[in-house]
Amino acid sequence: MIDQVRPQVAVSSCLTGEPVRFNGGHSRDRFLSGELDPYVDWVRVCPEMEIGLGTPRETLRLERSPDGPRLVTRNTGVDLTDPMTALGAARARTLDVDGYVFKSRSPSCGVHGIPVYTGDAAVDRGGRGVFAARIIDAHPLLPVEDEGRLNDALLRETFVERIFAHARLRALLRSDWRPRDLVAFHSRHKMQILAHDPTAYRRTGRVVAQAGLRSHAELAADYTREFGTALARKATIGRHVNVLQHCLGMVSDSLDHTRRADLLEVIASYQAGQVALSVPATLLRHHARGESAEYLRDQTYFSPYPEELRLRNHVPA
Structure with a gap:
């Protein structure tokens, strides 16, 4: 969590x-x-x-x-x-x-x-x-x-996701952070960024690659700009499907044929507008926990805001 x-x-x-x-x-x-x-x-x-x-x-x-x-x-x-x-x-x-x-x-x-x-x-x-x-x-x-x-359910979810991401980054940059802390922050947010903007995903990665080589102020300013720009772009169904399939690939080798097929079917159902995003996301997170896939389990993509808000429960139009 x-x-x-x-x-x-x-x-x-x-x-x-x-x-x-x-x-x-x-x-x-x-x-x-x-x-x-x-x-x-x-x-x-x-x-x-x-x-x-x-x-x-x-x-x-x-x-x-x-x-x-x-x-x-x-x-x-x-x-x-x-x-x-x-x-x-x-x-x-x-x-x-x-x-x-x-x-x-x-x-x-x-x-x-x-x-x-x-x-x-x-x-x-x-x-x-x-x-x-x-x-x-x-x-x-x-x-x-x-x-x-x-x-609007989608606009509501997008806004809430962005304010929590903004708050996490602001908390990091106000702490006594070191370059490795920014690397860890970015690592946890990779799938979330990818769901919004694959191009920005690569740009933020290039900024983080300079951690330790540039001043804190320059690094923080560039990452803040790229991170904010990425999340300002709408996360589409297609980009979510890309992320879900990417995440499935991380745990696929640990799943038997039946469970892997079930996940693929649920992702396809989300893509077809038959189930909410919460369904494949919850199943993937469950398997990440069960298979001790720490990197995947810690992705903010699965918990971008408090789960009690239930903002991913709407079926995409």
Whole structure:
């Protein structure tokens, strides 16, 4: 079992139940405040409250301008772009978290599809919240989602996987680590990286091969960039099948014909969309334990986050 760290995750305060919405209410999200809450440490942020708007308050919207979308109050037209931009820039400079969950459809915090208005007409529905944009621009590899997209099982799993991987690497690099510790970290994450990006798998390997030859700072910066880039790419069914078959090859010689055939059949069933990823992954991990395949058993691929979250139980579409 892989030892888990507790990710620090920034979150729009209303999503955890704080009454900071424009109407004095909240938008408590069941997954964030319920299932995920025992495993992460939240850093709650409400940019509207931080720039002094209070609650209840007038609603906001994005309006088109020659210099880009402006954040204004919907009825009185007060322009809040500058204070919100300044707050976002200040937060971005000091942000030290493993992920961020923003409030969807918010003109300050929304990540995707925010309407931009001219008069009463929405002329563009591809806007991004003013505050969120500053954070994302400053931290392009930070795992970021909004709570609406986390209703999708695959996006939810991907986000949670990334924040735990980010937290493990951050914990390593904050320790009194030595080159061999980075080598060990990479060794445990090889199958997880391979499931996301085979090309990045080779790039991260080349960085680790330089352990002991370069400064800690350079090595850490390059590995962090390559590791984050790899996990930001979607892990597809095909890449998972590749990893599962690769793992099977590691224990194949220790299995009899029947057990090997059973594993191949289950992997094929996953590839065909008939069973969840948890089925072949659990069987492979079982055989790795049974055959004392230490390298395979210790792969984070099999325990990328706490098993109690049960995020691999959905059948791929």
